[in-house]
Amino acid sequence: MDKQWYVADDCLEMSSLENSFTIDSSAKDDAESQNLSKRATKDLLNKIDRHLLPLISVLYLVSCLDRSNLGNAKHAGLAEDLHMTGRDDYNIAISVFFPFYLAVQIPSNLVMKRLRPSLWISTLMLAWAIVTIFLGLVKNYTGLLVLRCALGIAQGGIFPGIVYYLTKWYKRHEYGLRIAIFFSAEVAGGSLNGFLGDSIMELDGVCGLNGWSWIFIVEGLVSLCIAGVAYWRMHDYPDSAKFLAPSEKQTVIRRLDEDASELSDLFELEYVRNALLDWKIWMLMVITVGICIPLYSIGEFLPAIIEDLGYTDERALLMAIPPHAAACLFILGGGYLADKHRQRGVYIIGFCVLAMIGFAILGAVQNSAIKYFACFLVTMGIYPIVPQDVAWNANNIGGSTKRAVGIAMHIGFGNLGGAVAGFIIREDDAPRFVSGHGILLLITAASCLLTVLMTWYLRKENARRDRIYKSPDSYTREEKTFEAEKGDRAPFFRYTI
Structure with a gap:
């Protein structure tokens, strides 16, 4: 009888050890699976970053340079050539941009929701590039104000458009860093704006144009070229992205659906x-x-x-x-x-x-x-x-x-x-x-x-x-x-x- 109990105890102990081993093994497998899943998600996000962030960072940088180049132009003689003698003429030329910049932002984002981002954002870029080039050909203060208003209309949809665009690729607690990345590119590039203006001013007198004219024209032409690249290289949404494999598209869409909570x-x-x-x-x-x-x-x-x-x-x-x-x-x-x-x-x-x-x-x-x-x-x-x-x-x-x-x-x-x-x-x-x-x-x-x-x-x-x-x-x-x-x-x- 005692021997039977010993056998039973041994069996129970062996069974307990086996269950413990099974549970530990299962927990280990779950942990490894979670680590693999986290690594795969990180790799997927890095892949999206590589294909999205460089272009939109450059795009946003040149948009900020094009709207802030009035200071360089003033330094190159714009105020004197356009007879800006009033105390606040320059400040008015700066400020008139913003009401129009504000007015178009809601309509622009609604239009982009209906159209492809690569089409809409690139078209806006094309528009402001043309306006910037014409700023280099302006002959009087009134013309400057009119074109600054037009620049506000053309650029108004860029920043909110890019932010909304990122929300269609990343989860709620992932796109804060991505916004920071393209915004930091603008801050870093903007600090070099003065060097850029001084370099372009060396064209003073070429084709009979003053240095400030060339600042607008050269920067406008650069934006025009980048707009062409954006038409070709900007991706729309995850379900149509060519750089993602079918399984990766499904993963991105699933993550966004879960984050959006239906x-x-x-x-x-x-x-x-x-x-x-x-x-x-x-x-x-x-x-x-x-x-x-x-x-x-x-x-x-x-x-x-x-x-x-x-x-x-x-x-x-x-x-x-x-x-x-x-x-x-x-x-x-x-x-x-x-x-x-x-x-x-x-x-x-x-x-x-x-x-x-x-x-x-x-x-x-x-x-x-x-x-x-x-x-x-x-x-x-x-x-x-x-x-x-x-x-x-x-x-x-x-x-x-x-x-x-x-x-x-x-x-x-x-x-x-x-x-x-x-x-x-x-x-x-x-x-x-x-x-x-x-x-x-x-x-x-x-x-x-x-x-x-x-x-x-x-x-x-x-x-x-x-x-x-x-x-x-x-x-x-x-x-x-x-x-x-x-x-x-x-x-x-x-x-x-």
Whole structure:
């Protein structure tokens, strides 16, 4: 009898060991499967990055160069040749661009939703390239203003179009970094804008045209060539991308469907109306205005501070590069961390505080070296906010039509800050710009406060939905489809905080 018990015990022990081995082996297989899946997903995203980001980064860079080359043209004699004698003639020429830039953004994104991105974005690029070339042939101030308005119309759809385009390739917490990448390319390239302008000005007198004319013509011709490349090389959506294998297309589409939570992809005017009436989008629009005013002001006060340090000409242009290079590092770092932690509000608040410290130093001290250091704080604080602010808005809009409109509203209205910046940092206040820096400090502080309030509200709303509704993961596909038309008001939708 005892012997039988020993045998039974041995059998039970062996069975337990076998079960333990089976469970451990299964867990090990699951872990290895997850690691393989993560590696495959990373490889797929890298493949998409290689085929999308270089072209759209170059495209966005040249769009920014073409709309900001008025400063180089002024330096090359534009104001004198066009008899711009009024005190604010130059600032008006800068600012008149922005209302038209704003007006076309919603219609442009709606058109792009119906057309292929490679067709629509390339056509917009072709249009602004032609306008830029004609700017080089303008003969009077009125003509300059008219063409600046036309440039705003042609370029208005580019930034919101690219952002919406990325949302059709990446999940919600993946495209913050991608927006940061192409935006950092513009910041880095923009710091070299002065060298580009000086180089083109060497054509002064060729074909009887002044140097400023050649700045517009050469840059317009470059944009024209890139537009041709974009028609040929820009990919539309994952289901038609030639660089993806059939299985990869299915994987991308599946990931996007899961991320979209079955929310509606239909084009209906009701979703346009929902975007126009969503107070959260309007709140972020106001926040962005408060960021864009300081952002556009950097180009107004940084050259004066560098000149105070004793640098001129090429050396002055070189001294403008380090603050922008530091900003690029923070843009990319902020984009990576915000996506990784799936939070944006806290990063925007931190960047606002950093910029506010910089503005406080700029307004309080007279030492030029310390003011130059403060410019690093300002650029490292202001520039990284833009891609995260844009991604934050896009993350929290449910449904593709509402998202297309909401992105356009946000970016368009926010860029009105560029129309105001020239009137805050004025040449008459140089070199200290005390009042201007004080205003920029208050504006940034206001955006910071609104971001705190928005973050608090989104946390509270997510907690309310967690309390009232079941977990988003527990909803079936049919349940999600039934609630699809509610967009970000659907009970299974959770906001990015």
